Amino acid sequence: MEYIVKVKQDIRKNWFNNHIAKIEGEEGLQVIYWGEPGTNMYRTKYVLSGNNVFISGDIGEAVYSLTCAATLDNIKDFNLSYFTKKLSAFCEDRWDFDEKLAKKELKEYWEEYEMSQIEDSKEIYDGIISAIEESRSINEYHSWLMTVYHDTSIDSDIMEYVWDFGRKMPPRLIGYWVGLQMIIEQLEKKDKVN
Incomplete structure (x- = not known):
């Protein structure tokens, strides 16, 4: 378990620390661009469509098939283990x-x-x-x-x-989940300010 904790911290600090979410579309079909302005480092695109989460970008590609609508509101309560069990395709070995x-x-x-x-x-x-x-x-x-x-x-x-x-678990799979959690946190902070 300490491996997962360390990887999460590394991803937050070194991969996504200065990333900003840009969202296009609405629930049912949303495209989320997740990246640090002015760089292409660890840039990731999340597409939430129907019950699926499609991920592409610098950290590879993956598809998750959820048992509920793929919305940030639903995903925010998923822990890493549950989210990863929904993985249906990945660009590398699963483990x-x-x-x-x-x-x-x-x-x-x-x-x-x-x-x-x-x-x-x-x-x-x-x-x-x-x-x-x-x-x-x-x-x-x-x-x-x-x-x-x-x-x-x-x-x-x-x-x-x-x-x-x-x-x-490969760091990329942990990164996909951490990125979504950070996007949700960023949006919630923004909503509190507004």
Whole structure:
């Protein structure tokens, strides 16, 4: 969780600190231009149409399909986890892979569930470590894990636990949500002044 907090702070401070929202259209079809005047750094365009949020710009492209109308008023109550679950398309891998985190999660899991007691535990553990070390993406990790699954006596219950080790939300996905929250905050401040 502290990873998410740090990334949010970095995005607010270093990506979007001086951004200003310019909104065209009305609820049902709004285009929001989010950028720092005079620069193209981290410039982002949000299109809110029907139940969809379309995002494009310097931090990539994404589409979110909501279960309600895509309005700033509805989105303001979404937390990052809920909003990200609505992701239906993204320009990159859905998850980043963090080797250090994967090893930490494996070690904690192995100790908590006393996995050293199972048959072939050292071979399985070493196989998972090898899968972690050979991987640069979550998809590569999954491919290597399947090799471990076929080469050892690891069962599907263990696989279910280790499948998501090292999985981290990409900063871009956090940035899409943070940008929307900052736009909403900016509009609310403006409304208080007027």
